[in-house]
Amino acid sequence: MREFDFVREHEVPGAVKAGSRDAAKFIAGGTNLVDLMKCDVEHPAHIVDINALPLATIERVPGGVRVGGLARLSDVAAHPLIMQNFPAISQALLVTASPQIRNMASVGGNLMQRTRCMYFRELTWTPCNKRNPGSGCSAIEGENRLHAVLGTSDACIATHPSDLAVAVAALDGVLTLRGPAGERKVNATDFHLLPGNTPQIEHDLKHGELIESLFLPDAPHAKRSAYLKIRDRAAYEFALASAAVGLDLNGSTIRSARIAFGGVATKPWRAKFAEAALVGQAATPEVFRRAAEAEMKSAKSYGQNGFKIELMKRTLVRALTDLANVEPALSRFAPAGEPAPRSGGAA
Amino acid sequence: MTLPPCYEADDEPDDPSRRKFMIGSAAATAGLFVAPLFGEAARQNAAATLQSDPNAIPVSLDVNGKVHALKLDPRTTLLDALREHLDITGPKKGCDQGACGACTVLVDGRRINSCLTLAAMNSGKKIITIEGLAGEGRLQAIQAAFIRNDGFQCGYCTPGQICSATALVREGHTGSDAEIREWMSGNVCRCGCYMGIVEAVKEASRA
Numbered sequence: 001m002r003e004f005d006f007v008r009e010h011e012v013p014g015a016v017k018a019g020s021r022d023a024a025k026f027i028a029g030g031t032n033l034v035d036l037m038k039c040d041v042e043h044p045a046h047i048v049d050i051n052a053l054p055l056a057t058i059e060r061v062p063g064g065v066r067v068g069g070l071a072r073l074s075d076v077a078a079h080p081l082i083m084q085n086f087p088a089i090s091q092a093l094l095v096t097a098s099p100q101i102r103n104m105a106s107v108g109g110n111l112m113q114r115t116r117c118m119y120f121r122e123l124t125w126t127p128c129n130k131r132n133p134g135s136g137c138s139a140i141e142g143e144n145r146l147h148a149v150l151g152t153s154d155a156c157i158a159t160h161p162s163d164l165a166v167a168v169a170a171l172d173g174v175l176t177l178r179g180p181a182g183e184r185k186v187n188a189t190d191f192h193l194l195p196g197n198t199p200q201i202e203h204d205l206k207h208g209e210l211i212e213s214l215f216l217p218d219a220p221h222a223k224r225s226a227y228l229k230i231r232d233r234a235a236y237e238f239a240l241a242s243a244a245v246g247l248d249l250n251g252s253t254i255r256s257a258r259i260a261f262g263g264v265a266t267k268p269w270r271a272k273f274a275e276a277a278l279v280g281q282a283a284t285p286e287v288f289r290r291a292a293e294a295e296m297k298s299a300k301s302y303g304q305n306g307f308k309i310e311l312m313k314r315t316l317v318r319a320l321t322d323l324a325n326v327e328p329a330l331s332r333f334a335p336a337g338e339p340a341p342r343s344g345g346a347a
Numbered sequence: 348m349t350l351p352p353c354y355e356a357d358d359e360p361d362d363p364s365r366r367k368f369m370i371g372s373a374a375a376t377a378g379l380f381v382a383p384l385f386g387e388a389a390r391q392n393a394a395a396t397l398q399s400d401p402n403a404i405p406v407s408l409d410v411n412g413k414v415h416a417l418k419l420d421p422r423t424t425l426l427d428a429l430r431e432h433l434d435i436t437g438p439k440k441g442c443d444q445g446a447c448g449a450c451t452v453l454v455d456g457r458r459i460n461s462c463l464t465l466a467a468m469n470s471g472k473k474i475i476t477i478e479g480l481a482g483e484g485r486l487q488a489i490q491a492a493f494i495r496n497d498g499f500q501c502g503y504c505t506p507g508q509i510c511s512a513t514a515l516v517r518e519g520h521t522g523s524d525a526e527i528r529e530w531m532s533g534n535v536c537r538c539g540c541y542m543g544i545v546e547a548v549k550e551a552s553r554a
Contacts, residue, residue, distance in 0.1 A: 001422045003402060003420075003421075003422065004421060004422070005402065005421060006404055006421035006465070006467050008467070008468075008470075027465070027468065029463075029464075030463055030464050030465060030468065031445055031460070031463045034424065034462075034463050034464065034465065035444050035445060035463060037422075038443065038444065047421065047465070049465075049467070049468050051468060074457075097445075097533075098445075098448065098460075098532055098533025098534075099458060099511070099514070099515070099518075099530055099532075099533050100445075100448060100451055100458050100459050100460045100511065100533045101445060101460060101463070101533065103457040103458060103459050104459050104460065104463065104464065234529075235528070235529050235532035236532040236533060
């Protein structure tokens with residue numbers, strides 16, 4: 001780890017000032033930054049400890065719930081306001097990392113966490129456009145089983161690793177950022193950026209800015225929401241494919257839907273095509289499958305990761321089916337032409 | 348507590364002399380090798396290095412009820428501060444990247460990976476390691492349960508497992524074997540003693 005100096009700030013203005021210095025970085029939980037500093041991927045000259053800032057509250061505000069940028073993942077996951085009104089957020093956090101890491105990691109840090117692409121993390125396996133812009137991408141023709149099939153470019157196919165960010169993107173979260181130029185608000189779906197030709201620029205956060213809070217708006221599709229994560233092992237693993245889903249049902253008809261994908265895309269992937277394919281339709285596995293097909297039409301395989309395209313479709317169908325509480329299609333067992341048995345819609 | 352039959356009266360499981368014995372015997376048998384620095388010698392060596400380090404910053408660590416005023420390079424992780432500067436070697440450096448859980452300690456009552464946090468970030472917080480769990484020579488129920496249920500083989504991951512299990516029992520996610528496994532998933536055991544670990548957590552959660 002390279003040398004840096006360390007300062008702990010107690011007020012937001014002081015933190016912003018200290019964090020605005022060249023090569024300064026904020027530290028909250030440290031679970032990602034300390035790790036990447038050990039790998040020499042991150043090498044800040046100044047570390048600004050923001051853990052003493054008063055930004056960890058979770059509270060009801062008009063129209064929704066506000067979560068402080070320093071709230072810990074474990075506290076957010078277990079908070080009644082989150083569990084009752086945004087179950088997809090709580091569920092996403094409970095399948096994030098390990099209990100130890102959830103006790104450390106902050107909401108702001110989790111949204112900012114960097115990819116797990118092994119070429120990015122491993123300096124000896126150059127090149128990597130994210131770590132060393134212009135050097136090339138080792139994954140496109142290399143080991144890419146874990147890489148993205150949506151939102152990729154010729155410069156980068158690394159996935160965004162966060163579960164929380166996927167649920168936040170689905171449920172229309174809004175971030176409040178605070179920096180030298182004051183406060184501004186950014187929709188979560190606009191916060192993370194596609195790699196394009198500049199994969200080293202991952203989000204819309206200016207140097208010196210920090211994530212002060214996350215606003216989650218109340219909505220019927222937020223109250224009826226869920227997160228399904230598919231991984232290589234049952235616990236403590238990043239997603240191969242994940243879906244944050246929210247449905248507002250009128251009987252068995254879908255009034256509104258919210259969908260985002262994780263594990264398959266270069267940013268938390270809001271699935272607008274899938275949502276559009278659901279509105280006004282009956283909540284059936286066939287309709288869900290059509291929605292999945294609509295969204296994954298633009299997916300691109302890079303060889304080893306081609307399986308993710310079908311896996312993502314099935315993940316979405318299962319997540320929506322469980323959420324709508326309709327029976328799976330059972331088409332393997334039903335005679336052709338007969339509708340699959342169903343237990344009815346809005347239970 | 349009732350100890351399992353393998354323990355004799357003069358073989359206290361929390362007797363810290365085991366480490367000293369192992370260091371002594373290693374030094375005696377190592378012969379040709381340069382003996383590494385341990386204990387007080389390691390502390391003095393680290394202190395001497397840091398007195399000449401212009402980047403060192405004051406860090407006050409409250410570990411197992413005792414406050415230590417240190418001067419540390421800001422790069423020092425909490426794990427390295429405990430092991431290399433305070434000779435508190437219960438927390439282990441397994442992967443050093445938050446994947447194995449061998450470094451798990453309790454900070455203000457919550458379990459964390461001490462390898463992923465800087466020591467300076469933990470100034471003023473109450474840190475408990477495996478060394479601080481047992482009081483007055485008496486094991487905690489979870490420690491005794493690990494012994495009774497064979498919750499370890501080589502023991503390397505055990506300090507982290509037990510710190511993690513201590514927090515888990517308090518957190519209350521012990522309703523089923525599956526729940527215990529999920530909530531202990533941040534601690535890896537290469538010996539594969541997961542059956543015994545689950546039994547130990549179950550037993551301690553009933554105590």
